[in-house]
Amino acid sequence: MSSVKALFARGAIAIAAIGFLGTTAAQAGVVVKSSGPSAGSYPVGKKLDDAASVTLKNGDSITVLTDSGTRVITGPGTHRVGERGASKRTAFAMLTRQRSGARVRTGAVRGGPAGTASNPNLWNVDTSKPGKVCLPAGDTITFWRPAVEGEETWVLGSAVSDFHVHVKFDDGDSTASLNAEELPLSQNRLYDLSGPAGGAKQRMEFVALTSTPDNAEDLAVMLADNGCTGQLDLLSDKLAS
Numbered sequence: 001m002s003s004v005k006a007l008f009a010r011g012a013i014a015i016a017a018i019g020f021l022g023t024t025a026a027q028a029g030v031v032v033k034s035s036g037p038s039a040g041s042y043p044v045g046k047k048l049d050d051a052a053s054v055t056l057k058n059g060d061s062i063t064v065l066t067d068s069g070t071r072v073i074t075g076p077g078t079h080r081v082g083e084r085g086a087s088k089r090t091a092f093a094m095l096t097r098q099r100s101g102a103r104v105r106t107g108a109v110r111g112g113p114a115g116t117a118s119n120p121n122l123w124n125v126d127t128s129k130p131g132k133v134c135l136p137a138g139d140t141i142t143f144w145r146p147a148v149e150g151e152e153t154w155v156l157g158s159a160v161s162d163f164h165v166h167v168k169f170d171d172g173d174s175t176a177s178l179n180a181e182e183l184p185l186s187q188n189r190l191y192d193l194s195g196p197a198g199g200a201k202q203r204m205e206f207v208a209l210t211s212t213p214d215n216a217e218d219l220a221v222m223l224a225d226n227g228c229t230g231q232l233d234l235l236s237d238k239l240a241s
Contacts (some may be wrong), residue, residue, distance in 0.1 A: 045224030
């Protein structure tokens, strides 16, 4: 009887090991950009197994985010989703870190073409990009501007009432913060942002998140589901392979 039990025990351990290996080997990827004739088959936010393949046509292009970063796949042909590379977890942690709302004199982070400034934190509200912005629960809301020269005051006004607040940037600062009491997102999430140079107002809608995933794939899905496309693009660009 004991030998039979031992045999079953060894079999159970072997099955568990196979299951564990299978779980760790199959990593998920998420479509973060999609264009071309097959875009409908690979919408933004769609999860793809690491071992899966995609079949694309002429003019197709999809960008898939995995633990190894983002990868652009173009057609025509059949392509495997997974592509081994260095993990981007450190870059992800830096991009999504939540820090205090104190002003930081970091200057503009260069990351785009011709030395253009790049938003260094996913949770900064980018004053140059209107639209939906997903924000984690916290005590402060931090705004970011591409340039750091000179003092600037931006006006963030409610789209449905006369409530408004001033966002003041000091000379040399790329960020400015408001606390949750100054900007209570639970009471109003639809705002118009006006810059110091005048011009058309930018409509912004804040989406308050109850929790934030600790991995790039699930966070990409959450951003896509909530329509926070600017942050999804930033996540994709920063984690490019």
